[in-house]
Amino acid sequence: MTAAGPDPDVPAIRIERLHKSFGTLEVLRGIDFQVDAGEVVCVIGPSGSGKSTLLRCVNLLEVPTAGRVLIEGVDITDPECDADAVRTQIGMVFQHFNLFPHLDVLGNLTIAQRRVLKRPKDEAGTVAAEVLARVGLTDKIKEYPARLSGGQQQRVAIARALAMHPDMMLFDEATSALDPELVGEVLDVMRRLASEGMTMMVVTHEMEFARRVADRIVFMDEGVVVEEGPPARVLDDPREERTRTFLSAVAQH
Amino acid sequence: MYAITAVVVAAVIVTADWATLQRVFLDPEIAAESFPGIITIAAKNTLIFTVLGFTGGLVLGLFLALMRLSSITPYRWFAATYVEVFRGIPAVVTLLLVGFVLPIALDVRIPGTYGPGSVGLAIVAAAYMAETIRGGIEAVPRGQVEASRSLGMSGPQTTFWIVIPQAFRIMLPPLTNELVLLLKDTALVALVLGSTAATVDIYKFARNEVADTFNGTPLVVAAFVYLLITLPLTYLARWLERRGNQSR
Numbered sequence: 001m002t003a004a005g006p007d008p009d010v011p012a013i014r015i016e017r018l019h020k021s022f023g024t025l026e027v028l029r030g031i032d033f034q035v036d037a038g039e040v041v042c043v044i045g046p047s048g049s050g051k052s053t054l055l056r057c058v059n060l061l062e063v064p065t066a067g068r069v070l071i072e073g074v075d076i077t078d079p080e081c082d083a084d085a086v087r088t089q090i091g092m093v094f095q096h097f098n099l100f101p102h103l104d105v106l107g108n109l110t111i112a113q114r115r116v117l118k119r120p121k122d123e124a125g126t127v128a129a130e131v132l133a134r135v136g137l138t139d140k141i142k143e144y145p146a147r148l149s150g151g152q153q154q155r156v157a158i159a160r161a162l163a164m165h166p167d168m169m170l171f172d173e174a175t176s177a178l179d180p181e182l183v184g185e186v187l188d189v190m191r192r193l194a195s196e197g198m199t200m201m202v203v204t205h206e207m208e209f210a211r212r213v214a215d216r217i218v219f220m221d222e223g224v225v226v227e228e229g230p231p232a233r234v235l236d237d238p239r240e241e242r243t244r245t246f247l248s249a250v251a252q253h
Numbered sequence: 254m255y256a257i258t259a260v261v262v263a264a265v266i267v268t269a270d271w272a273t274l275q276r277v278f279l280d281p282e283i284a285a286e287s288f289p290g291i292i293t294i295a296a297k298n299t300l301i302f303t304v305l306g307f308t309g310g311l312v313l314g315l316f317l318a319l320m321r322l323s324s325i326t327p328y329r330w331f332a333a334t335y336v337e338v339f340r341g342i343p344a345v346v347t348l349l350l351v352g353f354v355l356p357i358a359l360d361v362r363i364p365g366t367y368g369p370g371s372v373g374l375a376i377v378a379a380a381y382m383a384e385t386i387r388g389g390i391e392a393v394p395r396g397q398v399e400a401s402r403s404l405g406m407s408g409p410q411t412t413f414w415i416v417i418p419q420a421f422r423i424m425l426p427p428l429t430n431e432l433v434l435l436l437k438d439t440a441l442v443a444l445v446l447g448s449t450a451a452t453v454d455i456y457k458f459a460r461n462e463v464a465d466t467f468n469g470t471p472l473v474v475a476a477f478v479y480l481l482i483t484l485p486l487t488y489l490a491r492w493l494e495r496r497g498n499q500s501r
Contacts, residue, residue: 061399088405098400102418111414112404157400164404 010073012037012168012199013058018067020053027053029223031067035168040200042210042231045220046246051203054220055172058201059083059090072167088116091161091169095177097153099145105132105156106141109163117164124163131159135189151182155189168199175206207250211235219243299454300482302439305371307432310378317383318390319412332383339380344438348373370442378435385427389420422494429490433483455479 013035020028027050035041043051056062057069060076060083069077076086100108109128113119119127132138135155145153154174161169171190175183187209194200194213204210210217211231218228219240227240238244320332339347351373393416401411440456453461455475 084405084407092403096396098396112406115410116405
């Protein structure tokens with residue numbers, strides 16, 4: 001990782017022939033996949049299709065069984081690679097927020113800045129205030145996570161990732177655990193991030209979000225990429241039978 | 254159940270020889286005589302043994318818990334054996350090992366007047382605390398570790414800054430329990446390793462007074478002093494637990 005920032009010619013995320021097994025269960029069966037710098041890619045598919053596992057392989061929360069993952073051209077599956085350093089370039093947002101309950105919002109936003117990036121306390125605090133303003137929660141800086149709604153917690157979680165000034169963001173079903181009335185505020189933040197040019201890989205069930213925000217949609221089923229393309233093409237004119245089946249099942253409710 | 258208890262209590266009240274009981278166990282003059290010494294010397298020593306034993310046990314117990322959770326098999330094996338052995342043998346035997354067997358067998362003499370006793374207590378306490386700490390660490394959700402690692406924090410940083418602070422909150426009630434048990438175990442140090450006028454603890458102090466006065470009152474005073482220390486501890490733990498719950 002150099003300090004020069006992302007090179008527009010090198011893909012932000014490149015995945016080659018990726019396999020992942022849990023015991024005898026093969027969850028990913030040979031994935032080739034790419035996200036360019038500044039691109040927003042939504043990954044859709046039925047539960048158990050391996051889309052979350054794929055996302056988690058991108059920052060090595062899951063270690064692939066075979067294949068390569070390149071982040072900005074650096075092979076992070078190489079055992080020599082410093083995974084911790086790569087992870088600071090990749091923000092991740094989880095389904096269940098995973099805020100640190102023993103720290104207040106400020107603590108959540110500054111701990112990794114201070115321990116990993118070694119930013120001084122006041123600088124980390126300035127960055128925290130900045131990213132908190134971007135998710136519209138400036139007044140919550142002294143609150144503990146337990147006092148926030150689910151939507152507010154998820155926005156703080158997004159701010160926590162942004163505070164590291166990552167080159168790209170991963171979203172793992174970021175709105176699936178939210179009450180329906182709280183989904184919108186989180187999607188709004190994600191939409192704004194996308195419009196600001198953030199590179200994003202988004203695993204989601206929100207088809208409307210995918211249609212409006214994604215540059216490209218990837219449909220996965222049973223551990224393989226079934227088809228991909230621009231949102232309108234994949235959602236309105238799917239070429240594969242499995243995609244059609246999934247989309248009509250989603251449209252039922 | 255309550256009826257039986259009431260009958261037993263009533264029987265004791267009616268049949269007890271109150272005059273003799275008071276003379277042997279609650280003599281106000283003897284109690285007054287025990288008091289300054291039992292607070293300024295004995296209680297102080299009991300607290301010193303407790304604090305040293307607890308601190309040592311906590312540090313050693315934390316290492317054992319981390320070893321128990323390690324991916325390195327010999328570490329796990331060592332920690333498991335340690336816990337089973339020192340939980341399985343009486344504290345008295347451990348104190349004997351530290352105080353007498355170790356110096357003879359390996360020529361290891363722990364320095365300091367409080368040294369051997371504190372180390373013995375710490376070894377015993379660590380065995381119990383290791384299991385408490387391990388339970389606390391395992392109770393922290395997996396997602397906390399993932400969130401921390403995804404921010405670039407290393408494994409040790411995650412353990413220190415994210416997992417242990419949360420585990421500590423879960424461990425607080427059982428750890429207080431172990432602190433109280435340890436406080437009572439300090440009485441064994443003087444029994445096994447002996448004591449001087451300077452290192453005498455509450456129990457040994459009371460035993461000496463009993464021997465001098467041929468009266469049981471000092472033991473009652475000792476029990477009262479133990480309660481004076483343990484009850485606030487229990488309340489402190491409850492308060493900390495409540496405060497911790499607010500920010501969850």
